[in-house]
Amino acid sequence: xxxxxxxxxxxxxxxxxxxxxxxxxxxxxxxxxxxxxxxxxxxxxxxxxxxxxxxxxxxxxxxxxxxxxxxxxxxxxxxxxxxxxxxxxxxxxxxxxxxxxxxxxxxxxxxxxxxxxxxxxxxxxxxxxxxxxxxxxxxxxxxxxxxxxxxxxxxxxxxxxxxxxxxxxxxxxxxxxxxxxxxxxxxxxxxxxxxxxxxxxxxxxxxxxxxxxxxxxxxxxxxxxxxxxxxxxxxxxxxxxxxxxxxxxxxxxxxxxxxxxxxxxxxxxxxxxxxxxxxxxxxxxxxxxxxxxxxxxxxxxxxxxxxxxxxxxxxxxxxxxxxxxxxxxxxxxxxxxxxxxxxxxxxxxxxxxxxxxxxxxxxxxxxxxxxxxxxxxxxxxxxxxxxxxxxxxxxxxxxxxxxxxxxxxxxxxxxxxxxxxxxxxxxxxxxxxxxxxxxxxxxxxxxxxxxxxxxxxxxxxxxxxxxxxxxxxxxxxxxxxxxxxxxxxxxxxxxxxxxxxxxxxxxxxxxxxxxxxxxxxxxxxxxxxxxxxxxxxxxxxxxxxxxxxxxxxxxxxxxxxxxxxxxxxxxxxxxxxxxxxxxxxxxxxxxxxxxxxxxxxxxxxxxxxxxxxxxxxxxxxxxxxxxxxxxxxxxxxxxxxxxxxxxxxxxxxxxxxxxxxxxxxxxxxxxxxxxxxxxxxxxxxxxxxxxxxxxxxxxxxxxxxxxxxxxxxxxxxxxxxxxxxxxxxxxxxxxxxxxxxxxxxxxxxxxxxxxxxxxxxxxxxxxxxxxxxxxxxxxxxxxxxxxxxxxxxxxxxxxxxxxxxxxxxxxxxxxxxxxxxxxxxxxxxxxxxxxxxxxxxxxxxxxxxxxxxxxxxxxxxxxxxxxxxxxxxxxxxxxxxxxxxxxxxxxxxxxxxxxxxxxxxxxxxxxxxxxxxxxxxxxxxxxxxxxxxxxxxxxxxxxxxxxxxxxxxxxxxxxxxxxxxxxxxxxxxxxxxxxxxxxxxx
Numbered sequence: 001x002x003x004x005x006x007x008x009x010x011x012x013x014x015x016x017x018x019x020x021x022x023x024x025x026x027x028x029x030x031x032x033x034x035x036x037x038x039x040x041x042x043x044x045x046x047x048x049x050x051x052x053x054x055x056x057x058x059x060x061x062x063x064x065x066x067x068x069x070x071x072x073x074x075x076x077x078x079x080x081x082x083x084x085x086x087x088x089x090x091x092x093x094x095x096x097x098x099x100x101x102x103x104x105x106x107x108x109x110x111x112x113x114x115x116x117x118x119x120x121x122x123x124x125x126x127x128x129x130x131x132x133x134x135x136x137x138x139x140x141x142x143x144x145x146x147x148x149x150x151x152x153x154x155x156x157x158x159x160x161x162x163x164x165x166x167x168x169x170x171x172x173x174x175x176x177x178x179x180x181x182x183x184x185x186x187x188x189x190x191x192x193x194x195x196x197x198x199x200x201x202x203x204x205x206x207x208x209x210x211x212x213x214x215x216x217x218x219x220x221x222x223x224x225x226x227x228x229x230x231x232x233x234x235x236x237x238x239x240x241x242x243x244x245x246x247x248x249x250x251x252x253x254x255x256x257x258x259x260x261x262x263x264x265x266x267x268x269x270x271x272x273x274x275x276x277x278x279x280x281x282x283x284x285x286x287x288x289x290x291x292x293x294x295x296x297x298x299x300x301x302x303x304x305x306x307x308x309x310x311x312x313x314x315x316x317x318x319x320x321x322x323x324x325x326x327x328x329x330x331x332x333x334x335x336x337x338x339x340x341x342x343x344x345x346x347x348x349x350x351x352x353x354x355x356x357x358x359x360x361x362x363x364x365x366x367x368x369x370x371x372x373x374x375x376x377x378x379x380x381x382x383x384x385x386x387x388x389x390x391x392x393x394x395x396x397x398x399x400x401x402x403x404x405x406x407x408x409x410x411x412x413x414x415x416x417x418x419x420x421x422x423x424x425x426x427x428x429x430x431x432x433x434x435x436x437x438x439x440x441x442x443x444x445x446x447x448x449x450x451x452x453x454x455x456x457x458x459x460x461x462x463x464x465x466x467x468x469x470x471x472x473x474x475x476x477x478x479x480x481x482x483x484x485x486x487x488x489x490x491x492x493x494x495x496x497x498x499x500x501x502x503x504x505x506x507x508x509x510x511x512x513x514x515x516x517x518x519x520x521x522x523x524x525x526x527x528x529x530x531x532x533x534x535x536x537x538x539x540x541x542x543x544x545x546x547x548x549x550x551x552x553x554x555x556x557x558x559x560x561x562x563x564x565x566x567x568x569x570x571x572x573x574x575x576x577x578x579x580x581x582x583x584x585x586x587x588x589x590x591x592x593x594x595x596x597x598x599x600x601x602x603x604x605x606x607x608x609x610x611x612x613x614x615x616x617x618x619x620x621x622x623x624x625x626x627x628x629x630x631x632x633x634x635x636x637x638x639x640x641x642x643x644x645x646x647x648x649x650x651x652x653x654x655x656x657x658x659x660x661x662x663x664x665x666x667x668x669x670x671x672x673x674x675x676x677x678x679x680x681x682x683x684x685x686x687x688x689x690x691x692x693x694x695x696x697x698x699x700x701x702x703x704x705x706x707x708x709x710x711x712x713x714x715x716x717x718x719x720x721x722x723x724x725x726x727x728x729x730x731x732x733x734x735x736x737x738x739x740x741x742x743x744x745x746x747x748x749x750x751x752x753x754x755x756x757x758x759x760x761x762x763x764x765x766x767x768x769x770x771x772x773x774x775x776x777x778x779x780x781x782x783x784x785x786x787x788x789x790x791x792x793x794x795x796x797x798x799x800x801x802x803x804x805x806x807x808x809x810x811x812x813x814x815x816x817x818x819x820x821x822x823x824x825x826x827x828x829x830x831x832x833x834x835x836x837x838x839x840x841x842x843x844x845x846x847x848x849x850x851x852x853x854x855x856x857x858x859x860x861x862x863x864x865x866x867x868x869x870x871x872x873x874x875x876x877x878x879x880x881x882x883x884x885x886x887x888x889x890x891x892x893x894x895x896x897x898x899x900x901x902x903x904x905x906x907x908x909x910x911x912x913x914x915x916x917x918x919x920x921x922x923x924x925x926x927x928x929x930x931x932x933x934x935x936x937x938x939x940x941x942x943x944x945x946x947x948x949x950x951x952x953x954x955x956x957x958x959x960x961x962x963x964x965x966x967x968x969x970x971x972x973x974x975x976x977x978x979x980x981x982x983x984x985x986x
Contacts, residue, residue: 012062013775017517018787019872025787028794028873033814037786041692044789044818046663049693055559060777063521069774070767074530076545080409081435082278082535084416085392085426086223087149087178087757089273090533092429094352096486097275097345100493103527105714108341109503109518111510112301112718115852116316117308117843117909120944121496122340122717123315126303128479129271129285129347131960135474136253137267138260139289141959143300144317145271145343145719147571150184150757152268152286153177153217153247155299155337157185158615159266160215160243161194163294168242169193170213175200176222177247179740180757185217187736187753191585191617209236215243215266220259221252224385224424225369225392229468234263250274250287252390254355254362257468266290273428275349276342277527280546281536281758282571283720283765285343295319295957301338301718306953308946309907310914316948318957337574341716348493351483355475361429365391366464368427371453372436374460378451379444385422389463392426394418395443408442414538415442433457477961499944501851503714506941507875511822511854511864512606512657514687514709518768521775522712525767536758537741546763549770556773557711557724560781561686561703562694565732568724569743569754571761573684576704576723577612577651582752583702583727583734584649584678585616590734590750596648596676600639602631604657604858606684618648629658629807631668640675647675649702653682654695655820657858658807659792661688669699678702678731686710687868688789688821691782702727711769720762722769787869788821791876795867796823798880802887803827806859822866824859825883831861834893835900838863841886846909848882848932849941878935885932898923904932909943 015021020028025037034040061069082090093102101107113119113126126144133142146152157171171194173182182198189196197213199205208216216237221227234244245266246259251273253259259267272284290298296319304318350358373384373393385394397404401417408415416424425439433453440450475481483492502508508515525531534543554566570576581599588596599618601609603625610620623639624632631652640647650672655661662668669679681700687710689695695703707713708721715721727735736752737745741759745751760766776784793814796805800816804826808817827838838861842852854864867876889905892898902922904910910929920926931937 011060011780013519013521014060014777014780014783017519017776017780017870018784019870019875020787020791024873025790028790032793032797037790040790040793040818041786043814044793044820045661045692048663048666049661049698051562051692051694051697055691055778055781057556057559057773057778057781060780061774063775066771066774067521067524070525070770071528073545073548074525074528076548077530077534078542079529079533080538080542081413082538083425083427083439084414084535084537085424086416086537087180087270087272088278088281088535088537089426089428090430091273091275091277093275093277093345094349096489096493097348097352098527100490101345101348102341103523104497105504105518106497106500106502107344108523108714108716110500110717111502111508111513111515111715111851112340113317115842116314116948117943117945118501118846118851120315121499122344123303124496125344125347126340127305127315127959127961128351129343130303131477132347132350132475132480133250133287133289134960135476136250136258137248137289138258138472139264139267140292141295141298142287142289143298143302145285145338145340146288146300147337147339147575148282148284148286148757149178149247149268149270150181150754151337151575152288153181153245154185154188156217156245156266156268156288157188157194157215158192159290159294159297159299160245163297164214164243165241166212166214168212168214170195170197170211172197172199172208172213172216174205174216174218174222176224176226177217177219178223180754181219181247183738183740183754184757187582187755188615191582191615193617209233212240213242215245217245217247220246220248220256221390221392224394224418224422225389225426226386227256227388227390227464227468229262229465231262238263249390251358251362251365253470254359254474255366255464255470256390257470258472261472266294271343271346274346276345277532277764278535279532279764280534280543281760282756282762283339283342285339285346299337302959304953305958306948306950306956308948310911310946312945314945314948316950316953318953318959337572338719340718341720344717350475351480351492352489354480354484355473357484358475365427365429366462367457368431368433368436369393370460370463371457372425372427372439373463375436375440375451375456376443378456379440379448381443387463388465391428392424394422394424396421397423397443404443407445409539411438411442413438413442414535416537479961501846501941506849506851507867507871507879508851509853509865509867509879510851511659511824511866512684513715513854514706514866514868515715516687516712516868517870518712518714519772522768522771523714525771526764531764531767536760536763540742546760549766550760553766553770553773557705557726560690560694561705561726562696563703563726564696564729565735566724566726567735568722568766569736569738569756569759569761570704570723570725571756572719572721573704573706573708573723574608574612575755575761576725577608577682578615579725579736579752579755580680580702580704580727581612581616581618581649582755583725583731584680586734586750586752587678587731588648593676596646598643598646599648600636600650600672602652604629605651605653606657606682609651609682613651625658628809629656629660630662630664631656633664633668633671636668637671640671640677644675647672647677649678649680651680651682653684655685655688659820659822659824659864660807661820666699673699684709685821688785690785691778692785696726696728701731707769712772713765713768720765722762722765784869788867791867791869791871792819792821792823792865795865795876795880799825799883802884804829806862822864825853825863825865826859826861827863828861830890834890836890836893836905837861840905840908843947844886844889844905844908845882846941846943847904847930848885849936849939850879850882881933889932904929909946911944911946912942914946
């Protein structure tokens with residue numbers, strides 16, 4: 001009788017996630033010169049930080065089993081038809097965008113477009129996004145997305161404060177703004193010493209306008225649905241040299257007079273209803289637009305038009321790319337605050353529908369809203385908050401609001417109760433006439449005869465005031481008026497992705513950014529309706545699946561980090577840093593030590609650290625590093641002594657930004673604690689620690705984690721991300737709260753409020769990290785860490801003979817020393833000898849089919865390489881062979897075979913068009929330029945543009961869809977050149 005082999009899933013996913021197999025691992029260890037993976041870990045990881053016991057996690061499941069378990073969790077959510085509004089709406093994601101962008105690894109595995117030549121597709125989609133925002137708001141400039149509407153409003157507040165002439169410290173918010181927006185602004189204002197005035201009545205608003213402020217924010221349409229002419233108030237603000245900030249709904253702006261036409265200075269909002277599901281609060285791309293005078297202080301990333309080396313149009317990030325690394329503690333914001341993938345979806349939604357399609361959707365929503373209001377009036381419900389509206393009405397139902405809301409739930413719908421006696425009802429593109437009739441029934445109750453929908457529709461008066469109807473055009477560029485058939489749209493999306501280089505094509509060896517496998521099984525659940533179609537402020541009993549997901553994931557992440565508590569609310573690593581510093585400051589305040597305001601940051605730290613410290617109102621003091629890349633403990637001790645009475649915290653990255661396991665980290669933590677400070681351990685490099693060491697065990701008090709690095713959420717071209725903040729036990733009461741979402745602050749007097757618009761931030765992508773942890777288990781997560789360290793040391797060992805490897809000493813038994821999970825290749829000697837720079841090598845790697853490593857950070861003139869555990873040995877070897885071949889090319893420049901200023905490295909990357917030109921006046925051949933290694937002939941990536949002229953783009957700042965020739969004719973302003981050269985804001 002035949003024997004049936006046992007079907008087992010033990011370790012199934014672990015083996016698929018981790019690139020090198022046992023044979024590869026043995027060869028890699030031999031190259032490094034150690035006998036085993038454990039011997040390598042013992043050599044490079046200090047014994048003093050090793051965790052005493054393994055993580056306690058559920059045993060690993062196979063992919064199918066994990067998906068089944070997660071589907072059962074998702075089933076605990078209840079998907080009701082949402083009429084809640086409040087900034088979150090039902091939407092229909094066009095299938096061609098869902099399949100070919102949101103579910104396509106060519107888009108979701110891409111990195112932030114800092115290497116512009118291999119990011120032209122993403123950059124074009126983001127330029128479309130900026131153009132869409134500028135057109136709909138009637139503002140001259142917009143950035144390439146922010147995290148959510150509430151944080152965008154907070155960014156607008158600080159933008160206004162540093163940009164206007166008013167010296168007032170008062171910021172006014174109209175009380176009819178979204179509650180979550182007011183809450184996040186309150187959190188942001190407090191540490192900066194800004195006095196927040198919420199004008200929650202007409203009298204309070206008049207009093208605020210009669211007083212002194214530096215800016216005011218209004219919601220348009222208001223959270224209650226009210227559509228009002230704010231132009232006279234804008235004039236009053238401008239009269240006192242203050243700014244007007246408008247939080248506007250882009251779909252409404254297809255019908256309403258845009259803020260730019262009535263004097264707004266800054267406009268913010270969400271693009272969620274442009275094709276992104278509600279996802280329990282995120283990810284959704286926010287936007288910010290401003291008047292031209294504010295552009296050099298505009299937060300976030302800005303895509304600009306430039307030209308390449310051949311004079312052809314090219315796109316790149318403009319101005320703000322210098323912000324965090326050059327200006328550091330003087331940065332005006334933290335630029336790691338983008339939602340690129342949702343921004344791409346929103347921009348393509350506008351391309352798909354075009355101006356007429358968008359207006360048609362808006363007109364339908366507005367018509368249904370007017371019919372809803374008229375029908376309710378005929379049913380006797382005549383008292384509304386206001387008689388104007390676009391998509392939302394607020395009905396006064398004294399004493400009946402809760403009963404009506406409960407009746408709605410019983411009939412499969414959610415309404416919003418506001419001000420106790422009002423029911424707010426919002427409509428969107430998914431709603432139908434049948435829904436309107438159902439709402440009449442819900443509000444009126446059973447036994448009441450309903451009016452005829454057709455009769456009401458024929459008589460319903462419009463709710464948008466004639467004086468506020470939009471008369472100007474929008475989205476006139478051909479990109480929004482061409483791709484309206486699915487065939488055209490499909491090919492347009494493909495043409496964009498073909499221009500880019502993402503993880504679906506090649507290894508992305510970026511140091512510090514951990515570009516690892518985003519497995520398909522991890523990605524599948526994010527579009528399940530049970531996760532995607534949940535409103536973040538739906539009743540708690542409808543979000544029980546998300547509550548369980550949150551609880552389990554927090555427990556597992558606490559096991560991974562050694563901390564006592566964690567919040568998943570921060571929706572980016574930068575927000576996690578910010579929340580962690582807020583927790584530290586709130587703890588100090590609770591002990592009567594709010595005066596502690598000094599943050600010590602090593603010179604090697606990532607630029608987000610000082611930028612986040614600035615946002616919390618801390619004064620940054622830089623501490624030195626020694627020649628091995630470690631924090632200089634003597635200098636740290638001196639700074640601790642000098643600032644003993646004011647010391648708040650130290651921010652370190654571990655392993656360090658130099659890729660070093662610092663042996664004295666416990667001593668560092670003890671030193672800061674002895675002087676009354678707390679220790680913030682940046683989690684950017686946690687992929688070198690999970691299962692081996694835990695910051696909560698070796699002295700850290702607070703860490704943020706990057707779920708989009710260590711825990712497999714894809715980077716999405718620069719967002720979405722999740723940056724949970726984890727803390728030790730005595731800081732748990734100071735984790736972010738969320739009054740609107742019912743998450744208690746934990747400490748009434750000194751607690752930290754909301755840092756994101758939704759209680760769970762980018763909740764929609766949390767299933768990815770849940771799947772990763774569930775399929776890896778404790779042993780798999782530890783193995784991933786060890787192989788990441790193995791891969792980095794393998795690359796260092798292979799390349800050490802060709803490029804000096806910095807900071808690789810201190811590992812016993814390793815020839816040449818060891819590194820952590822990344823290594824730094826020093827190209828500075830080559831520049832001195834040949835004129836070839838690290839940037840030249842980065843651009844030449846494009847010709848070899850690779851995204852460049854991290855360029856000139858943390859050490860100028862170097863490349864920082866992080867291979868991750870999910871790259872197989874064959875791909876590591878392909879990268880090493882490319883780097884070795886490039887070193888041989890540099891040698892030809894050294895020998896004089898090729899001119900210093902005219903060689904394949906200086907002219908890289910090479911486009912097909914340039915290679916096919918009739919004239920080829922170069923010492924190197926066309927084949928050497930295009931196919932420097934034989935293997936490239938089977939898998940060649942052709943860059944769409946040559947090397948981009950960054951200075952031209954900053955001199956001629958154009959950030960929307962305009963012809964480059966027009967930009968060249970209009971730009972080159974002398975004052976802008978001077979400002980760019982000086983590196984200062986105007």
